[in-house]
Structures are given as structure tokens and as C-alpha cells.
Amino acid sequence: xxxxxxxxxxxxxxxxxxxxxxxxxxxxxxxxxxxxxxxxxxxxxxxxxxxxxxxxxxxxxxxxxxxxxxxxxxxxxxxxxxxxxxxxxxxxxxxxxxxxxxxxxxxxxxxxxxxxxxxxxxxxxxxxxxxxxxxxxxxxxxxxxxxxxxxxxxxxxxxxxxxxxxxxxxxxxxxxxxxxxxxxxxxxxxxxxxxxxxxxxxxxxxxxxxxxxxxxxxxxxxxxxxxxxxxxxxxxxxxxxxxxxxxxxxxxxxxxxxxxxxxxxxxxxxxxxxxxxxxxxxxxxxxxxxxxxxxxxxxxxxxxxxxxxxxxxxxxxxxxxxxxxxxxxxxxxxxxxxxxx
Amino acid sequence: xxxxxxxxxxxxxxxxxxxxxxxxxxxxxxxxxxxxxxxxxxxxxxxxxxxxxxxxxxxxxxxxxxxxxxxxxxxxxxxxxxxxxxxxxxxxxxxxxxxxxxxxxxxxxxxxxxxxxxxxxxxxxxxxxxxxxxxxxxxxxxxxxxxxxxxxxxxxxxxxxxxxxxxxxxxxxxxxx
Numbered sequence: 428x429x430x431x432x433x434x435x436x437x438x439x440x441x442x443x444x445x446x447x448x449x450x451x452x453x454x455x456x457x458x459x460x461x462x463x464x465x466x467x468x469x470x471x472x473x474x475x476x477x478x479x480x481x482x483x484x485x486x487x488x489x490x491x492x493x494x495x496x497x498x499x500x501x502x503x504x505x506x507x508x509x510x511x512x513x514x515x516x517x518x519x520x521x522x523x524x525x526x527x528x529x530x531x532x533x534x535x536x537x538x539x540x541x542x543x544x545x546x547x548x549x550x551x552x553x554x555x556x557x558x559x560x561x562x563x564x565x566x567x568x569x570x571x572x573x574x575x576x577x578x579x580x581x582x583x584x585x586x587x588x589x590x591x592x593x594x595x596x597x598x599x600x601x602x603x604x605x606x607x608x609x610x611x612x613x614x615x616x617x618x619x620x621x622x623x624x625x626x627x628x629x630x631x632x633x634x635x636x637x638x639x640x641x642x643x644x645x646x647x648x649x650x651x652x653x654x655x656x657x658x659x660x661x662x663x664x665x666x667x668x669x670x671x672x673x674x675x676x677x678x679x680x681x682x683x684x685x686x687x688x689x690x691x692x693x694x695x696x697x698x699x700x701x702x703x704x705x706x707x708x709x710x711x712x713x714x715x716x717x718x719x720x721x722x723x724x725x726x727x728x729x730x731x732x733x734x735x736x737x738x739x740x741x742x743x744x745x746x747x748x749x750x751x752x753x754x755x756x757x758x759x760x761x762x763x764x765x766x767x768x
Numbered sequence: 769x770x771x772x773x774x775x776x777x778x779x780x781x782x783x784x785x786x787x788x789x790x791x792x793x794x795x796x797x798x799x800x801x802x803x804x805x806x807x808x809x810x811x812x813x814x815x816x817x818x819x820x821x822x823x824x825x826x827x828x829x830x831x832x833x834x835x836x837x838x839x840x841x842x843x844x845x846x847x848x849x850x851x852x853x854x855x856x857x858x859x860x861x862x863x864x865x866x867x868x869x870x871x872x873x874x875x876x877x878x879x880x881x882x883x884x885x886x887x888x889x890x891x892x893x894x895x896x897x898x899x900x901x902x903x904x905x906x907x908x909x910x911x912x913x914x915x916x917x918x919x920x921x922x923x924x925x926x927x928x929x930x931x932x933x934x935x936x937x938x939x940x941x942x943x944x945x
Contacts, residue, residue, distance in 0.1 A: 675912070676908050676911070676912070676920075677920065677921070677937070679921055679922065680921065680933045680936070680937065681921045681922060681923055681929065681930045681933045682922075687936060687940070690933075690936050690939075691940045691943055693919070693937075693940065694941050694943065694944040695944050697919075698917045698944055699944075710944075746943070746944055746945050748942060748943050748944070749885055749886060749941075750885075750939075750943075752943070754772060754854070755942060755943055757826050758823075758825055758831055758935070758939060759936070760825070761823055761824065761825045761831070762823075762932055762935055
């Protein structure tokens with residue numbers, strides 16, 4: 428049996444956030460990393476406090492940028508700063524590394540590891556009480572419960588059986604390997620449900636669980652998408668509301684639960700870079716739906732902050748539909764009666 | 769008033785006829801003949817002029833759903849069928865030798881129609897691929913390189929849900945302009 432515990436994370440969630448700085452000169456990469464840190468905080472509580480790199484305890488930097496190598500050497504020597512390398516490869520002795528190609532998830536996994544390491548040192552003498560732990564139940568668990576009733580099964584990358592009432596995740600044994608299991612535990616820790624027990628079960632147990640499930644055959648990306656798209660409260664973008672976003676590619680709507688408004692938003696953000704309010708005003712879709720859509724695309728790693736080369740959509744501009752709206756509504760009315768709201 | 773229509777086009781065996789059948793509320797009018805050329809390795813019959821289906825949309829109005837022939841030698845039909853269409857759905861049979869080149873053929877042939885209206889892309893036969901996700905990445909990369917903002921989805925043309933998503937995306941693209 429393999430267990431996963433976020434006891435260390437839970438016990439420190441009531442403490443002061445750890446100052447973290449991003450010493451990356453490339454503005455797009457820096458903004459993306461900062462956004463991921465904010466998302467981490469949204470999902471797990473305010474663990475990190477974004478500060479200038481000079482004041483930070485944890486600093487994300489790139490050895491490929493100017494002064495990067497010097498910074499790493501001094502950080503490793505003085506032992507007060509925790510350096511985190513952001514690059515394509517880690518050729519140094521620095522233990523913390525974020526793979527540039529790994530997206531938000533890779534970044535959050537590393538940050539979770541850094542946090543646990545710092546936390547271990549801090550809490551040798553302090554044990555949190557069982558009472559504190561129960562107060563620290565992540566709201567994400569409740570969201571999962573409300574969204575998925577008692578049980579979910581999803582399949583694809585791995586076959587997993589999740590019983591959120593008993594906080595158990597089961598994986599179909601034939602597909603299990605230690606790398607996949609470790610990856611899975613990290614994913615669950617990252618999204619804030621790391622206190623779920625992960626254990627092996629037999630195929631028959633899995634099939635049994637699947638039969639009782641209300642949702643079947645969901646991939647991990649579907650899982651992330653559904654969490655975000657149905658959550659109208661969480662916003663990963665509070666502090667960057669003025670930022671302009673665009674989509675790197677379309678979400679796979681043939682597999683992802685959606686409404687027509689999400690498809691319109693995909694068409695809009697794939698074509699134009701825009702801030703949340705502008706997207707809402709121009710498409711007529713409520714801002715909270717725009718935010719939940721961007722949250723979901725962010726978790727899939729297909730949303731980006733626009734750069735200067737993006738075609739921006741200004742507040743003054745208007746959409747110019749290529750067909751009369753009445754025609755589109757008629758066709759939609761026939762195709763997707765049940766989906767239009 | 770011009771007939772409201774959408775057009776499904778794409779490579780031989782990509783599932784155009786199945787897609788039209790998935791949408792149509794009437795029995796699909798087909799112009800299939802027995803395959804005698806290179807198509808015979810893929811299927812028994814092939815479309816030589818068009819597939820035609822219909823959907824009732826309101827008060828006697830219908831949406832016509834056309835499927836073009838896949839083979840290039842019937843390309844004269846592509847332009848005829850696409851005139852005044854709301855948009856073009858291009859299906860690509862991923863199991864063919866060079867599906868990206870196939871895709872380029874259709875993008876180039878329908879260029880004017882796509883510019884005037886819009887297009888969406890469906891990739892079919894991914895079930896035959898060892899790693900469907902990796903196969904899709906080829907298309908995402910290609911679209912990125914070309915600067916295409918058009919949707920591209922993995923689809924099973926026999927499934928109404930997948931075909932619905934193609935049409936839904938086509939409408940969303942038209943709405944955004």
C-alpha cells in the first residue's frame with residue numbers, strides 16, 4: 428500500500444506565507460510563473476507571498492539569463508535562499524527544478540516539494556494538533572463532493588477509483604507502476620486533495636467500484652476541466668484582471684463537458700487576446716463564466732498571457748459575425764436544445 | 769433566399785458520409801458507386817457527386833448538409849457545393865500516409881470559401897494510431913505554425929455528439945467573425 432499525506436502542508440496553512448520571488452527577465456514567462464503561484468495559493472491556501480526576488484526566501488530564476496549562474500552560486504553558498512531553477516534542463520547541483528516545458532503542473536509539483544522541504548525544517552519542534560488538522564480540510568474536497576456526489580471513476584491515463592467520502596483513490600492494478608503512482612499522488616497533492624489515500628486494488632474491485640460510480644471514464648484532463656468549469660467562485664485571475672489572455676489551442680470539446688458559451692469563448696480567445704471584462708462585454712457572456720472558462724483552460728495548460736504579437740481586442744472594437752445571429756440560433760436550437768441556457 | 773447549408777469535405781474514407789448521416793433527419797441521398805480505383809483498398813463504395821441530408825430548423829426552413837466526394841478527380845464538385853455555404857467542415861483521415869499534406873490540399877482548395885466564411889477540422893481514425901494524443905499534437909503544431917485559429921478536434925464521424933461539436937464550433941467561429 429502506498430499512502431500520501433499532506434500533513435505537513437495542512438499543519439502550516441495557518442502560518443505566515445513564505446515569500447517567493449520570480450527572477451525571470453522574460454516578461455511572459457515571469458507572468459506565467461506568478462500566475463501559477465497565485466493558482467497554487469487559490470488551490471491550497473495562501474502558502475506563497477509574491478515579493479521582489481531580493482526579499483524572497485524562495486527564488487525562481489533561470490541560469491540561462493544574465494547573472495543566473497552567479498545568483499545560483501551565491502544562493503547555494505549562503506544557504507538562506509532556496510533557489511529554484513526554471514530551465515529546459517538542470518545541469519547544476521540545485522535540488523529544485525521546474526521544467527520549462529512542463530507547464531503549470533510541473534511548476535506546482537516543484538513548489539509543493541519546496542514547500543514540504545522548508546516546512547520539514549520549520550516544524551521539527553512543532554506538532555499540530557488533530558483539531559487543527561480537521562480545521563484545515565481543503566475546500567477542494569467539498570467542491571469535489573458537491574460536483575460528483577459520492578464517487579467518481581475516471582479512466583484514460585490511469586484507471587482510478589475515487590471515493591471522496593472515504594477519501595480513497597484506487598487505481599486499477601494492471602496499469603499501475605511506481606512512476607505513474609508517484610505522478611498521480613503529486614497531482615492530487617497539487618490540487619489540494621493530497622490527504623486522499625492512494626492504494627492498489629484488483630481489477631474486480633475496480634470494476635465493482637466503477638459499477639457504483641455516477642461518472643465513468645473521465646480522464647485527468649476531464650477531471651481538472653470539470654472541477655474548474657463548474658466552479659463559479661474560484662478565480663485564478665483576481666490580481667491580474669487587466670491582463671490579456673488568449674488560447675494556445677482549442678479545448679477538446681468532443682471529450683469535455685461544455686455549453687455553447689464555452690465554445691464561443693474558445694473561438695474568441697483563440698482569435699483575439701482580451702481581458703476578462705472585454706471578453707464578457709463583447710460576447711455577452713457573464714464575466715464569471717469567462718473566469719471559470721479561463722480557470723479550466725489554465726488547468727489544461729492551453730491558456731496563455733498575450734504578448735505584443737497577439738491580436739488584441741480593444742474595448743472600442745466590436746465583433747463582426749459572418750452569419751446572422753438568428754440563423755445561428757435556429758441551427759443551435761435544433762442541434763443543442765438541451766445545452767442552450 | 770439562398771439555401772442554408774454546411775459542407776463536409778475531406779479525404780477519402782474520412783467519414784464525410786457518416787457525418788452527414790449523423791446529422792440528417794431524412795435518409796441521406798447518396799451518389800455512391802462501387803470503388804474500382806485505389807479507394808477499393810479502403811472501402812467498397814465511394815461518393816462521386818455528393819451526399820445530401822437535411823435538418824429542419826424552424827417553420828419549414830431547412831439546413832442542408834452536403835458531403836463532397838473525397839477524391840481529387842471529383843474536385844469540380846467541391847466548389848459547386850461550397851457556394852453560399854455557412855462554413856466548411858474538413859475531415860482528415862489520420863490513417864492515410866500523409867494526413868497533414870491531405871489537410872493542406874483541402875485548405876488550399878477551399879481557401880476562398882474559408883476566408884469568406886470559416887472552417888473547422890475533424891481528425892478521424894485516431895483509434896488506429898498507437899498514441900492518439902501524440903497524433904493530435906501533429907495537428908496542433910501544424911495549426912500553430914500556420915497561424916490557424918480554426919478548431920481541430922479528434923472525432924468519430926459516426927458519433928452524433930462529435931459531429932455536433934464540429935457544427936457547434938463552426939457556429940461559434942461565425943459568431944466571433
